[in-house]
Each structure stands twice: as structure tokens, then as C-alpha cells.
Amino acid sequence: xxxxxxxxxxxxxxxxxxxxxxxxxxxxxxxxxxxxxxxxxxxxxxxxxxxxxxxxxxxxxxxxxxxxxxxxxxxxxxxxxxxxxxxxxxxxxxxxxxxxxxxxxxxxxxxxxxxxxxxxxxxxxxxxxxxxxxxxxxxxxxxxxxxxxxxxxxxxxxxxxxxxxxxxxxxxxxxxxxxxxxxxxxxxxxxxxxxxxxxxxxxxxxxxxxxxxxxxxxxxxxxxxxxxxxxxxxxxxxxxxxxxxxxxxxxxxxxxxxxxxxxxxxxxxxxxxxxxxxxxxxxxxxxxxxxxxxxxxxxxxxxxxxxxxxxxxxxxxxxxxxxxxxxxxxxxxxxxxxxxxxxxxxxxxxxxxxxxxxxxxxxxxxxxxxxxxxxxxxxxxxxxxxxxxxxxxxxxxxxxxxxxxxxxxxxxxxxxxxxxxxxxxxxxxxxxxxxxxxxxxxxxxxxxxxxxxxxxxxxxxxxxxxxxxxxxxxxxxxxxxxxxxxxxxxxxxxxxxxxxxxxxxxxxxxxxxxxxxxxxxxxxxxxxxxxxxxxxxxxxxxxxxxxxxxxxxxxxxxxxxxxxxxxxxxxxxxxxxxxxxxxxxxxxxxxxxxxxxxxxxxxxxxxxxxxxxxxxxxxxxxxxxxxxxxxxxxxxxxxxxxxxxxxxxxxxxxxxxxxxxxxxxxxxxxxxxxxxxxxxxxxxxxxxxxxxxxxxxxxxxxxxxxxxxxxxxxxxxxxxxxxxxxxxxxxxxxxxxxxxxxxxxxxxxxxxxxxxxxxxxxxxxxxxxx
Amino acid sequence: xxxxxxxxxxxxxxxxxxxxxxxxxxxxxxxxxxxxxxxxxxxxxxxxxxxxxxxxxxxxxxxxxxxxxxxxxxxxxxxxxxxxxxxxxxxxxxxxxxxxxxxxxxxxxxxxxxxxxxxxxxxxxxxxxxxxxxxxxxxxxxxxxxxxxxxxxxxxxx
Numbered sequence: 001x002x003x004x005x006x007x008x009x010x011x012x013x014x015x016x017x018x019x020x021x022x023x024x025x026x027x028x029x030x031x032x033x034x035x036x037x038x039x040x041x042x043x044x045x046x047x048x049x050x051x052x053x054x055x056x057x058x059x060x061x062x063x064x065x066x067x068x069x070x071x072x073x074x075x076x077x078x079x080x081x082x083x084x085x086x087x088x089x090x091x092x093x094x095x096x097x098x099x100x101x102x103x104x105x106x107x108x109x110x111x112x113x114x115x116x117x118x119x120x121x122x123x124x125x126x127x128x129x130x131x132x133x134x135x136x137x138x139x140x141x142x143x144x145x146x147x148x149x150x151x152x153x154x155x156x157x158x159x160x161x162x163x164x165x166x167x168x169x170x171x172x173x174x175x176x177x178x179x180x181x182x183x184x185x186x187x188x189x190x191x192x193x194x195x196x197x198x199x200x201x202x203x204x205x206x207x208x209x210x211x212x213x214x215x216x217x218x219x220x221x222x223x224x225x226x227x228x229x230x231x232x233x234x235x236x237x238x239x240x241x242x243x244x245x246x247x248x249x250x251x252x253x254x255x256x257x258x259x260x261x262x263x264x265x266x267x268x269x270x271x272x273x274x275x276x277x278x279x280x281x282x283x284x285x286x287x288x289x290x291x292x293x294x295x296x297x298x299x300x301x302x303x304x305x306x307x308x309x310x311x312x313x314x315x316x317x318x319x320x321x322x323x324x325x326x327x328x329x330x331x332x333x334x335x336x337x338x339x340x341x342x343x344x345x346x347x348x349x350x351x352x353x354x355x356x357x358x359x360x361x362x363x364x365x366x367x368x369x370x371x372x373x374x375x376x377x378x379x380x381x382x383x384x385x386x387x388x389x390x391x392x393x394x395x396x397x398x399x400x401x402x403x404x405x406x407x408x409x410x411x412x413x414x415x416x417x418x419x420x421x422x423x424x425x426x427x428x429x430x431x432x433x434x435x436x437x438x439x440x441x442x443x444x445x446x447x448x449x450x451x452x453x454x455x456x457x458x459x460x461x462x463x464x465x466x467x468x469x470x471x472x473x474x475x476x477x478x479x480x481x482x483x484x485x486x487x488x489x490x491x492x493x494x495x496x497x498x499x500x501x502x503x504x505x506x507x508x509x510x511x512x513x514x515x516x517x518x519x520x521x522x523x524x525x526x527x528x529x530x531x532x533x534x535x536x537x538x539x540x541x542x543x544x545x546x547x548x549x550x551x552x553x554x555x556x557x558x559x560x561x562x563x564x565x566x567x568x569x570x571x572x573x574x575x576x577x578x579x580x581x582x583x584x585x586x587x588x589x590x591x592x593x594x595x596x597x598x599x600x601x602x603x604x605x606x607x608x609x610x611x612x613x614x615x616x617x618x619x620x621x622x623x624x625x626x627x628x629x630x631x632x633x634x635x636x637x638x639x640x641x642x643x644x645x646x647x648x649x650x651x652x653x654x655x656x657x658x659x660x661x662x663x664x665x666x667x668x669x670x671x672x673x674x675x676x677x678x679x680x681x682x683x684x685x686x687x688x689x690x691x692x693x694x695x696x697x698x699x700x701x702x703x704x705x706x707x708x709x710x711x712x713x714x715x716x717x718x719x720x721x722x723x724x725x726x727x728x729x730x731x732x733x734x735x736x737x738x739x740x741x742x743x744x745x746x747x748x749x750x751x752x753x754x755x756x757x758x759x760x761x762x763x764x765x766x767x768x769x770x
Numbered sequence: 771x772x773x774x775x776x777x778x779x780x781x782x783x784x785x786x787x788x789x790x791x792x793x794x795x796x797x798x799x800x801x802x803x804x805x806x807x808x809x810x811x812x813x814x815x816x817x818x819x820x821x822x823x824x825x826x827x828x829x830x831x832x833x834x835x836x837x838x839x840x841x842x843x844x845x846x847x848x849x850x851x852x853x854x855x856x857x858x859x860x861x862x863x864x865x866x867x868x869x870x871x872x873x874x875x876x877x878x879x880x881x882x883x884x885x886x887x888x889x890x891x892x893x894x895x896x897x898x899x900x901x902x903x904x905x906x907x908x909x910x911x912x913x914x915x916x917x918x919x920x921x922x923x924x925x926x927x928x
Contacts, residue, residue: 011865018873019861021808021848025874028807196812196820196874196908246810246874247908278813478872478909657868664911665871691817691906699902702912704895 006491006720009657012480013502014244023244026200026216027275034202035064035104037264037274038111039257040118041284042093042100045127045353045684046141049091049100053119057103060117062110065268067260068101068118078229080254081614082156082320083149084142087230087259093122094141094318095355096685097283099257104264104272127353127684131292131315134159134350141318141351152614154324161316162324164612165346166331166404166603174307174342178298182379186295186371187751188734190315190679191288191672193360194696197246199256199285200275203265211262212239216246218253218477219515220505226255227262238262240507248477249669250359253517254321256285282689287679288360289326289349290315291367295334295375298342303385305394310334312347312368314357321358323349324614329450330364332602333731335403336372337413337448337623338394343403353684359517361669365449365731370674370752373445373735378748387444387739388421395446402448405604406619409452409723412649412713416625417446419709424627424645430743431629431642440631440642443740445732451519451724452620452717457511457595458528460489460536464583466561466575468493468536471503473510474525479726480658481521485529487654488719492533494557495575511595519724522654523620526719528594535592543578543587600717620717623649624728626667628703630740637760639741641671645707646733651715651723663708663729670733672697678753775838781806782850790837797821797832800847808848808877812906819905822878823847829885831904848877856887859922869918871909879905883919893923 017023054066069090077083089100101118105111128134128141137159142148145156154162175181201215211233217223220240228235245252257274265272276284291312298307312330316323327349334345360366380390397414401407421427424442433440459471470489476482482502490497503510513525537557544563545552548571558564564572582590602618603610629643646663653659676695680687688694714721734752742748747762773792778785781804788803797814800806800823812820814833821832824846851857860883863869870876879902886893886901893901898919907915 009868012868012870014873015865015870016861018870018876019848019864019880020852021806021877023873024807025810027811028801030805194906194908196818196872196906197810198812245872247872249908275811278815278818478874480868480871661868661871661910661914664913665909666911668911669908690815691813692815696906696908697912698904698906699899699912699915702899702916706911706913 006487006652006654007656008487010483010487010497010655012658013483013486025197025244025246026202026214029202029214029243029273031202031204031271034271034273035106035268036108036111037102037104037261037272038108038115039099039260039280040101040115041280042089042096042098044093044122044124045096046125047093047122048125049089049093049120050123051121057114057117060110060114062106063103063114064270065104065264066101066118067263067267071263073232076230076232077148078226078255079320080322081151081324082154082161083229084145085319087263095353097355098318099260099284102260102264104268128159129352129354129681129684131313131350131352134352141353153612155612159351161320161349161351162327162612163348164328164331166608166610167344168403168608169342171307171309171342171344175298178306179301181296181298182375183296184375184378184750186293186374188291188367188370189752190290190357191360191677192282192679192694193249193251193287195247195249195251198276198278198281199252201258201261202271202273203261204271205265205269210237210239211265212241213258213262214241214243215258216252217242218248218475218517219513220475220507221473221512222253222515223255223258224507227259230255230259231263238507242475242505245475245477248516249361250517251285253359253515278691279689282694283355283686286321286356286358289323289357289364289367293368293371295371297375297379299379301383303383303390303393305338305340307342308335308340310345314347314349315352315354316349317352317354317356319356321356323357326359326364328612328614330368332403333365333368334372336369337396337446339396339400361727362731363518365447366670366673366734369447369731370734370738373732374738374750377739377742388417388426391446392417402619402621404602405607406600406602408621409715409717410651410713411623412711413446413623415711416623416647416649419711420625420627420645420647423707426627433631437634438631439634439744441740441743442627442629443736443743444627445736445739446625447728447731448621448623449519449724449728449731450619450621451523452598452600453518453520453615453618454514455595455597456513456524456528458525458532458593459511460532460592462536462575462579462590464579466579468500469503470500470529471510472525472529473505473513474521475505475516477516479662480655481516484522484654484658485526488526488529489533492530493537494559495561499561519622519726519728522725523718523723524598526722528596530719531594532592535594536590539590540575540578543581544573547573547581620715620723622724622728624732626732626736628736628740630737630744632741632744632759636756637763638756639675639737639754639759641703641737643705644703645709646729647709647711648725648729649711649713650725651718652712652721653710654722656710659710659725660708662725664706666727666729667706667733668697668702670730671737674734674737674752675754777837777841779840780844782846788837792838794837795833796835796837796840796845799837800832806847806849810874810877812874819882820875820878822881822905824881824885829882848880856884856926859925860884863918863921863925867914867918867921869910869914875905875907879907879915887923887926891923891927895920
């Protein structure tokens with residue numbers, strides 16, 4: 001039996017290295033003669049830099065280089081959508097924690113001491129700390145945002161970072177045709193990524209002055225692009241590599257400290273390593289956007305959704321980063337996986353004097369779905385309809401398009417809903433509280449999420465002995481993409497996975513890969529892997545046809561690395577024999593390659609209108625249904641998730657065990673978002689930048705059971721039918737929990753997180769809350 | 771500069787003599803002086819558990835332990851557990867059961883699980899939760915970790 005067979009629960013490649021403690025993350029790398037870096041962060045949310053004095057710091061022991069904003073040209077600005085950010089603050093600081101200067105010294109202690117000895121003179125300015133202030137204030141976070149380069153029609157002006165609008169149907173007619181209209185406001189908090197590995201980088205300059213850069217990343221190519229922009233260097237002067245990655249949930253996609261470390265290494269002409277402390281990681285990197293969401297939905301009395309308007313306002317923080325993308329994607333998810341004929345979703349993301357808000361698993365959809373799926377239960381309750389029935393009546397089925405007009409490559413949502421409904425016992429009587437003084441109920445929610453976007457590629461190369469090297473440039477951030485991509489390659493060539501070596505991503509040698517983000521690697525890169533392997537297969541058959549003196553069409557691959565005459569498996573040649581021939585006699589060494597970029601339009605112009613669309617071609621939707629069994633303590637208000645059911649339609653599970661890992665991990669991260677986690681500001685300063693004060697779920701908070709249900713619907717575009725699995729399972733969790741809390745207590749809370757205090761207040765002040 | 775001190779540690783069975791500042795943590799000594807990088811710095815504050823190692827067969831947070839306080843004591847990290855029966859069983863069950871993703875919390879998780887199984891060969895799921903409650907994981911959702919520790923206990927009991 002082929003150990004690569006699709007659907008096999010193959011353990012993660014690299015697991016043994018990790019379990020033996022031998023896997024090296026960026027902090028574990030040491031280079032000869034390496035310096036250590038440290039960053040001086042801004043103590044102010046908003047201030048002009050009027051001067052700096054490096055003399056004391058430069059004279060300190062061990063100091064080899066110091067850089068400030070003056071080391072960077074005005075034009076060297078980076079940004080995925082709006083190029084508004086320097087590697088170090090120049091002229092002005094825009095958030096507490098913003099890097100202002102950096103030091104390279106012989107030891108980390110020396111670097112930190114010298115950073116603390118740098119004197120910066122600031123002229124403090126009033127700070128804009130909320131998006132509402134940003135809308136009305138005369139103060140500007142950026143004086144001249146109109147001068148920034150933008151990748152799309154972002155509408156950037158004043159403190160407006162970007163604005164987007166999507167519309168389908170006729171919204172006014174839709175509301176006019178509705179029997180009832182529901183309007184609610186929802187608010188979500190800033191959530192910290194808390195990948196267990198803090199961000200860091202190690203840069204080395206070779207004798208020609210070329211940089212090699214290892215870092216905690218989700219894409220060596222994004223690192224290369226960001227550093228290139230921030231340092232004004234051609235991309236060809238940078239080689240970006242990856243060690244093992246200690247988790248990435250969006251925080252390691254765009255640049256963090258890489259440009260700073262690269263600049264230090266160039267200035268010192270020595271290797272420099274810089275690893276952020278946990279506090280710095282909280283204050284300096286990025287976090288999930290806080291959203292204010294106004295949602296207005298019109299329905300008929302029999303529970304059909306007719307019209308919806310959604311308006312959002314996002315806190316973008318000091319720099320655009322991924323904000324325009326998060327805004328637009330959240331709006332694209334404003335209809336959810338439902339048929340609503342008349343929809344208008346619009347919103348703005350504002351610059352403020354807070355840290356960057358950016359990509360975080362769910363990419364705006366987690367916030368939006370909290371609102372839409374909470375309101376769905378409210379509507380069902382008001383109409384006296386069962387919440388699951390309400391969803392079944394309205395949800396997308398078959399080839400129903402997503403908002404904007406794109407038809408999903410497959411749709412297994414109905415199976416997700418039915419399986420979760422049946423397995424959680426939705427129609428049975430509600431679960432009994434475990435003790436007096438508790439209330440307990442089930443909650444339900446759905447979601448869809450995309451996995452198709454941007455460019456990717458793969459190269460499959462056969463070595464002289466018939467074994468293979470797979471090179472994709474996709475960083476495995478722990479989710480197991482090396483394993484899944486190897487399985488896809490092995491499946492196509494009918495060989496065991498252990499005959500394939502996976503190349504670590506390298507911008508010098510790997511084909512472009514936009515990144516390990518947006519649930520895209522299995523779907524996008526996986527397809528390239530299969531196509532590249534098929535090219536290898538074609539070449540193998542051509543060789544074998546000549547070797548066996550028959551037609552290539554009469555040949556087939558046979559398990560274990562052979563090409564044989566169809567139906568005559570002993571008339572065969574091995575990959576080894578073919579590889580020898582190709583290398584030394586005829587045809588040339590065998591290599592297959594494939595690249596593609598996702599090309600299905602986000603918006604069908606015949607169906608929908610868009611303003612400020614940052615990504616014209618994204619899509620390919622996965623689906624999820626979640627149910628939770630939540631118990632609320634009447635005395636403390638604390639809610640606990642006892643059991644959870646999560647069904648995800650991933651098209652085809654290349655490795656069901658790893659898909660379950662995504663479902664379970666997504667669930668608990670979503671549960672943290674729903675119940676526990678909140679970045680809190682005391683004025684301009686983050687009040688809880690430590691794991692002591694910012695709580696993520698521990699093993700004790702994890703539900704007694706998470707039932708992961710893998711649904712397969714055979715996506716038309718995906719490799720062997722597979723599509724994304726990385727995010728969709730997180731997206732509906734907060735709403736499902738809020739719905740369970742409401743069902744258990746009667747308290748509808750429209751603000752995350754659902755802390756014990758908020759729940760208790762809502763219960764005691766019911767029926768009107770929040 | 772802080773005062774330097776000679777300290778002898780028995781790390782993974784090997785005697786190591788170090789000259790360290792009084793305030794140096796065991797985590798810094800293990801990682802930066804001795805190259806035992808399985809102990810991870812996740813928070814440097816004793817919360818995340820990624821730096822969990824054994825001192826005298828008891829779990830400690832290396833980031834909160836001073837090297838100077840470990841004079842003469844046996845210290846064990848995952849690198850020193852290759853031949854350990856409990857660790858081998860845990861490694862097998864973690865691998866087979868996908869009880870790790872990014873792997874950054876894994877060495878600390880293993881050291882805590884090892885201490886549990888050494889003290890309690892037949893733990894309940896609740897015992898596992900208790901023993902691992904000081905080890906944060908952001909990837910797995912913990913379900914497969916609990917299952918893997920229980921599977922290792924069953925394997926060891928056979």
C-alpha cells in the first residue's frame with residue numbers, strides 16, 4: 001500500500017526533530033562572530049522626534065553599530081497596500097512601542113544597555129487613540145498620506161487609511177420588501193496573536209555585501225519584499241531563508257524586525273541576531289483589529305433573509321499594514337454563507353496612534369461573523385424559528401455564489417450543518433447543568449472562508465538515484481504543509497513520502513510563494529505540486545516508452561517508483577533506471593515545474609459593484625458549522641465550553657489528522673477570542689503586554705471534547721479536490737459561544753470578549769443589555 | 771557588572787563548570803552557554819512553560835531559576851532523554867497522534883508530561899490537564915496532547 005495515499009493520517013514530517021528538541025527556531029541559531037541587537041521603543045503614542053544623541057550609547061562597551069530613522073531615506077517605505085512605514089520611526093513616532101533606534105553589540109545585555117542610553121528628544125503631540133477620534137480630529141497621524149504609494153484605489157486621505165464598499169441588488173428595495181428589520185451594533189476587541197515563539201531575525205552579510213536573512217516568518221518572499229522596500233535595496237541583494245517557525249497566525253506574514261536587523265548587519269558588517277522579548281512582541285508587532293459593526297437585516301415573517309446593510313469602522317493603528325485587506329475581506333464576508341438578494345457592506349479603517357493592526361487568522365471574517373451569526377440567532381428568536389432551521393432555509397447551497405458573485409469550487413456546508421446538528425443532539429433536550437447555580441445550553445454558528453489568492457509555484461526534481469526533491473518556497477509554520485505537499489507529490493508519482501526531500505524555502509532557489517497565510521498553501525501550492533509532479537510523470541513515461549519500446553499512452557505508474565506497461569506490471573522500468581538514463585544518456589535530468597496565480601475574479605461586475613477593492617482575484621470558499629455546549633456560572637458569570645463540534649468542508653482531506661489539528665487549534669484560539677483575550681490600553685500604553693496579564697486558553701480551559709468532523713466536497717480547482725482548512729474553523733466560534741450564552745442566560749452580549757463580568761452584568765441587568 | 775560565580779551543573783549526565791553572573795538564569799546558561807536550545811524562551815516570566823526542564827527530576831521553569839542556585843544539581847533537558855523509556859513513549863505518541871504543530875512548546879510540554887508519568891503511571895485526563903496546566907500551546911487546542919499523554923501511559927503499562 002502506498003504510504004502517501006490521500007487521506008492517510010501521516011505524522012508530521014519534522015515531528016521527530018521537534019520532539020527531540022533538535023528543531024532550530026531563529027533564536028536557536030548562532031553564527032560565528034555574531035552580534036546581538038536591541039531596539040529602543042517609543043515611550044510616546046504621538047510625538048515629533050526633534051533630536052537624538054547617540055554619543056553615550058556609542059561609547060558603551062561592546063557597541064558596534066547604532067541606527068535611527070536618519071539611516072533610512074524618506075522614500076524607503078514599506079507596506080502591503082499603502083507604503084507608509086519606515087523600518088524605524090522617522091521624524092515622528094506614532095505608537096507606544098514603535099522602534100525608534102536599534103543597537104548591535106557583542107552581547108544582548110550590552111545592546112540593551114546601549115539602547116537604553118540613546119537620548120531622543122521628543123516633542124509630544126496629542127494622540128488619537130480611537131477610530132472615532134480619528135474621524136473627527138484635526139490632528140493627523142500621517143501628515144501627507146496622499147503622497148504614499150498605494151496598490152489600489154484606497155481612498156486614503158487625512159486619517160482615513162482606506163475605505164471599501166460592496167453592493168448587490170437594491171438595498172432600499174430590499175428593506176422596503178422586508179416584513180421586519182433588525183439593527184444591532186457589535187464590538188470586538190484587539191486580540192494578540194501570541195505565537196509561542198516571539199518574533200526575531202538573524203542577518204548576515206557576505207563578503208560581497210549581500211545579505212542573508214533568517215527570521216520568524218510566514219513567507220520568505222514577503223520578508224524579501226518588505227526588507228527591500230525598507231532598505232532601498234534590490235531584491236536580488238537579499239537572500240531570505242527560514243528556520244523552524246514557532247507558530248504564525250498572521251503576525252509573521254508582513255515584516256516585524258527583519259528590516260531593522262538587516263540594516264544593523266549592513267552597518268556593522270557583522271551577523272546580528274535580535275529576538276523580541278514577549279513584552280516587545282506584544283507592543284511592537286501587530287494584533288487583530290478591533291471592529292465596530294452596525295448590521296441591519298431585513299427578513300420576511302417566515303424567516304427568509306431579504307436585505308442586509310453592514311457598516312464597519314476599524315482601528316487600523318499607526319500604519320496600514322494589512323488593514324485595507326482585512327477591511328475589504330471582512331466586508332466580503334458580511335453576507336456570510338447565505339443567500340441574501342440585496343446587500344450593501346461598507347466601511348472604513350482609520351489611522352490611530354496604536355500599534356499596527358493586521359492579519360490574524362480569520363482576517364476580519366472572525367469579527368464580522370461574530371456580528372452576523374449573533375444577529376442570526378436574534379432574528380430567529382424574534383421570529384420563533386429554530387436557529388438551525390433559520391440557517392438551513394437561507395444558506396448557500398450547491399452553486400449559489402458568494403457575495404460578489406464568485407461560485408465556490410465546491411460547497412459542503414449542508415453536510416457540515418447536518419452532521420453538527422445531529423452529533424451535538426440539537427433536537428434533543430438541552431444538556432443539564434453539572435451543578436446547581438449553573439445554566440447550560442447549546443449554540444450554533446456557520447461560516448465560509450477563502451483559500452484562493454495570489455501566486456505560487458513548485459519544482460519537483462528527480463535526482464540521479466530516482467529520489468525526488470520538492471521545492472515550493474512555502475514556509476511550514478507548524479501546521480504541517482511540508483507533510484501535506486509531500487503527500488500530494490507522493491500520491492501523484494505513486495511513491496512513498498520518504499523518497500521525497502522537502503527543500504527549506506529560500507528566495508534564491510525556491511519558486512515564488514506569496515505566503516503561508518489565508519488558508520492557501522494546500523489549495524494553491526498543493527495544486528502547483530501536483531501539476532509539477534505530473535510533468536515529471538509525463539517525462540518518466542516518455543523515457544520508459546523508449547526504454548520499453550512501446551507507446552507512452554500504454555504505460556502507467558506503478559506503486560513504489562516504476563513505470564510499467566498497463567496491465568503487465570512485470571514489464572517495467574524503475575525511477576532509478578530512468579533517472580540514470582536521463583542524467584547520462586538521453587533527454588536530460590528530469591524536472592517538473594508549475595506556477596500559477598489565482599485568477600477567478602472576486603467580483604462579478606454583472607452582479608455586484610465594488611469601490612476600493614484591494615484584491616480583484618480572491619476566493620475559493622471552504623465552509624464550517626460549529627456547535628458548542630456552554631455552561632455559565634450564575635455567581636461569577638464565567639462561561640465555560642464543555643464540548644464543541646466543528647465540521648469543516650475542506651474539499652478533500654489530504655491528511656485528516658492534520659486537518660483535525662487545524663479544526664481543534666482554530667476552535668481553542670476562537671474560544672480565547674470569545675471568552676478570555678483582550679488587549680487593554682491605559683491611555684496610549686498597552687496595559688497588559690505580558691502572558692501574566694494577557695490570558696490565552698490553557699489546557700484547563702480547553703473543552704472536555706472537541707469533535708472535529710472533516711467534510712469532503714471535492715473542490716473543482718483544488719489538488720485532488722482539496723481546499724483551505726487553516727482559518728474557517730475559527731471564524732464562527734465566537735458567535736456560537738455568544739449564542740449559547742444567550743440561550744443559557746437570556747443575555748445577548750454584543751461585545752467581545754464575553755468575560756464573566758460582562759455576562760454577569762448582562763444577566764443581572766437583563767432584559768436590556770450592552 | 772554583576773559578580774561572577776563558578777557553578778558546577780550536571781547537565782544531561784555530564785558535569786559542566788560555568789562561570790556565570792549571579793543573576794543569570796538557568797535558561798540563559800542552558801541555551802547560550804551550553805547550547806541546549808530545546809528549552810525555549812517564550813515569555814521569560816514563568817508563564818508559558820516552554821522553558822520547562824528537570825532539576826533533580828522535578829519540573830522547573832528555567833527562566834525563573836538562577837544557575838547559581840543549581841550548584842551540583844542534575845539538570846535534564848529533552849536532549850538528555852534519548853534513552854529514557856517514558857520520553858520515548860511520549861515522543862512516539864506525540865508523533866503518531868499529532869500532539870504537536872509548531873513544536874515550540876513541545877520540549878517543555880514533554881518535560882511536564884514526563885514528570886507526570888514518572889509520578890503517576892496511570893493518570894486520568896484530569897490529571898493530565900492538571901500536570902500540563904502550566905504549559906501553553908497556541909496551535910493544537912490541547913486535545914491531541916491530552917490523548918497522546920494518555921496513550922503513552924497505556925503503552926508504558928503494557
